[in-house]
Amino acid sequence: MDTEMDQIYQIDVGNLLAFNPNHRFSSAPSSREELVKECVTEGTKLVQAIADTLFNFPSTESVDGPLVQLPPPTTKLPREKHLPRPKPPTKWEEFALKKGIQKRKKDKIVYDETTDKFKRRHGYDRVNDDNDIPIIEAKASDEPGEDPFAKRLDDKKKRVDKQQKNRLQNLKSAAKAGALPSHVQLAASALPITGTKAQPKKLGKEELGDVAGLAATSTASGGKFDKKLPGEKPPKKQGKHHKYLPVVPRYGWVDEEKEQTNKVLGKLLSKHSHEILNVGKAINMYNDKKEKKKSGRSDKLKPKKDITKKKPYANKAK
Amino acid sequence: MGQVAGKSSVMMEIRTPKTHKAKRVLEKRAPKLVENGKKTLILHGTKTSATVSSVLMELYRLKKGGAIKYSRRNENIRPFESGGETSLEFFSLKTDCSIFVYGSHSKKRPDNLVLGRMYDHHVYDLIEVGIENFKSLLSFSYDKKIAPHEGSKPFICFTGEGFENVQELKQLKEVLTDLFRGEVVENLNLTGLDRAYICTAVSPAKVFLTHCAIKLKKSGTIVPRIELVEVGPSMDLVIRRNRFPNEGLRKEAMKSSKDKPKKKVKNVDQDDVLGKLGRVYIPEQEVGKIPLPDKSKGVKRERREGKVKKNKEEGSASKKLKESE
Numbered sequence: 001m002d003t004e005m006d007q008i009y010q011i012d013v014g015n016l017l018a019f020n021p022n023h024r025f026s027s028a029p030s031s032r033e034e035l036v037k038e039c040v041t042e043g044t045k046l047v048q049a050i051a052d053t054l055f056n057f058p059s060t061e062s063v064d065g066p067l068v069q070l071p072p073p074t075t076k077l078p079r080e081k082h083l084p085r086p087k088p089p090t091k092w093e094e095f096a097l098k099k100g101i102q103k104r105k106k107d108k109i110v111y112d113e114t115t116d117k118f119k120r121r122h123g124y125d126r127v128n129d130d131n132d133i134p135i136i137e138a139k140a141s142d143e144p145g146e147d148p149f150a151k152r153l154d155d156k157k158k159r160v161d162k163q164q165k166n167r168l169q170n171l172k173s174a175a176k177a178g179a180l181p182s183h184v185q186l187a188a189s190a191l192p193i194t195g196t197k198a199q200p201k202k203l204g205k206e207e208l209g210d211v212a213g214l215a216a217t218s219t220a221s222g223g224k225f226d227k228k229l230p231g232e233k234p235p236k237k238q239g240k241h242h243k244y245l246p247v248v249p250r251y252g253w254v255d256e257e258k259e260q261t262n263k264v265l266g267k268l269l270s271k272h273s274h275e276i277l278n279v280g281k282a283i284n285m286y287n288d289k290k291e292k293k294k295s296g297r298s299d300k301l302k303p304k305k306d307i308t309k310k311k312p313y314a315n316k317a318k
Numbered sequence: 319m320g321q322v323a324g325k326s327s328v329m330m331e332i333r334t335p336k337t338h339k340a341k342r343v344l345e346k347r348a349p350k351l352v353e354n355g356k357k358t359l360i361l362h363g364t365k366t367s368a369t370v371s372s373v374l375m376e377l378y379r380l381k382k383g384g385a386i387k388y389s390r391r392n393e394n395i396r397p398f399e400s401g402g403e404t405s406l407e408f409f410s411l412k413t414d415c416s417i418f419v420y421g422s423h424s425k426k427r428p429d430n431l432v433l434g435r436m437y438d439h440h441v442y443d444l445i446e447v448g449i450e451n452f453k454s455l456l457s458f459s460y461d462k463k464i465a466p467h468e469g470s471k472p473f474i475c476f477t478g479e480g481f482e483n484v485q486e487l488k489q490l491k492e493v494l495t496d497l498f499r500g501e502v503v504e505n506l507n508l509t510g511l512d513r514a515y516i517c518t519a520v521s522p523a524k525v526f527l528t529h530c531a532i533k534l535k536k537s538g539t540i541v542p543r544i545e546l547v548e549v550g551p552s553m554d555l556v557i558r559r560n561r562f563p564n565e566g567l568r569k570e571a572m573k574s575s576k577d578k579p580k581k582k583v584k585n586v587d588q589d590d591v592l593g594k595l596g597r598v599y600i601p602e603q604e605v606g607k608i609p610l611p612d613k614s615k616g617v618k619r620e621r622r623e624g625k626v627k628k629n630k631e632e633g634s635a636s637k638k639l640k641e642s643e
Contacts, residue, residue: 016471047514
């Protein structure tokens, strides 16, 4: 056990860090200035210790001054982000591994037999360009009336769409493993509002046009005098909509006019005719008319009659 | 590009950056084996005192290259409460800052400073200190020649057994190292060493922090004699509350990969017979496109020289005329 103070400092040159674990303040410092002075002296000793090791490193001369190679820092500090996680293999990579397919490097310039020239593989004026094929020979399996050029374009479109779908699936599995490449972001572009999995239907042009027409029919004049917005098309069926029944019924069809009148008659003469006619209301109206006829004067000058004395619903049928 | 997912009910879209600059920014912020230096976010709460606002300002100045200072007050940030960290985490995500310094002032906790660190943009650990006896850097007078330059790598010194024995002080030591360290560099220019942070554990709950400039004096050996002059802010930090990092999280954060990514050496081959071979690329010499000499009238040498001669003659002629007069 050393009786003197252990002067070994813990130095981390990589961080230019020094720690003196053994300093003890001998007594409570008298003033703040004393304390500050003591701290600065101790600090100087530590910095000197680091500088001792630092300046003894082999230095290379550069424009700005002597450059020294620092060793890696020894104090362990926590990282700010997680370590990069390994990316899960894509569907194709798994398949290739299973089948033992090797990657082959492709040249940028390829020999084109049709024109006996060296052409690039991708880009302007490329080898085997789809648009350059002048004639496609018909095969026995082809249907008549099918356009082979359109079919080629269609096939290509399908292939591209399939590839995009596969790419999305690969990225999703990578995102699940937490290894999405840094420049890619997967974002939800639209969320279904309905409980079912159906996509919300967007209103088409025709449907939007119909809405304006619907509002027009609710007006008395049938939307004839409504102010129109610029660019709004005239409504499909203008004016009031009347349905006129045919005077002479069509052969084999029901006589609609007859049906109409029969319906009304039936309602009036039916067993439950009292339900159709509000007898109480009819009596009220009759009484009121009689009263008004009797008195030539207006009701305002006359003292108001006591309504409670009347029994207007005496004859109400039950 | 919009894509339709077959099975899920949510439409997923793949978003990639449209410019090279955006791509570079995203790559810079991605998790890497060897990380960039930690950036600091400096902000304050609802109420700040003069001390706190000057501390925050000076800290920002000291860390100029790697710090972002927010000037508005943030009412809903309470680092020690469970729900009060969401804003901090959001800011950390947006500015890519892993250390934050949050200043506030209240009757219960006057001149309060919360130093915190983030792991994966979630709070890793926190330590709350109170500021006492603050001396601003404007109050120090010194020879301006030794003033430290912006962004120089500092020396960091800790003195006192408290930093080893007391857990809170140990944490403070780590946080201060992280805060002041800056970038980890391989090559250091010895003329650029001009600042030092001195932290002394005055008592088990109090740390004296000061910032000094370094004066290198001649000594007999290669190693110069160091002299420290107090320049910067100095303050007493009193430990208040703290939160240690979660053990599991700490283990994960301290994990480091031992292997260094091998840099691919291009255009060099090893041959058994010939030894080391290199490939040299010469650009295509398009003889037809070599710039031809400038044959415009005024530039031709005979014309230029003729002009010079003419001027000389005229000059001498005029001189003669003058002399004769």
